[in-house]
Amino acid sequence: MPIVTCSVEETYLENDYGNEIEGIIVTCNKCGHEVESFGTSQASINRCFVLLREECPEGENNYYVDEDEIDEP
Numbered sequence: 725m726p727i728v729t730c731s732v733e734e735t736y737l738e739n740d741y742g743n744e745i746e747g748i749i750v751t752c753n754k755c756g757h758e759v760e761s762f763g764t765s766q767a768s769i770n771r772c773f774v775l776l777r778e779e780c781p782e783g784e785n786n787y788y789v790d791e792d793e794i795d796e797p
Contacts (some may be wrong), residue, residue, distance in 0.1 A: 726784070729753045729791040730776065734764050748772055753791060757781055 730750045736759055737747035750772035752757045759775040761768040773788040780786065 725787045728786040728788050729794060730773070730788050732769055732772075732790050732792070735760075737762060750776065750788075752776055752780075752786075752788065754786070755780075755782055 730752055733749045735749055736744040739745050745762050746764050747760055748763045748768045748795055749758055749760045759772045761771045776788050
């Protein structure tokens with residue numbers, strides 16, 4: 725399973741009632757596909773990684789990680 729880095733951005737997302745809630749937008753650095761999730765915890769980020777795998781427009785089965793969490797050689 726290829727490892728693909730993603731950018732993780734904290735933002736405010738609108739919920740079903742029109743209120744702004746803290747959330748996360750995760751963008752695949754390979755293809756640019758974005759997903760979002762309410763909350764800013766690691767669980768919200770992990771949820772976005774799963775959504776990216778499920779919704780990959782290229783049909784790939786990648787392992788997604790936060791670009792800021794990768795140790796570059």
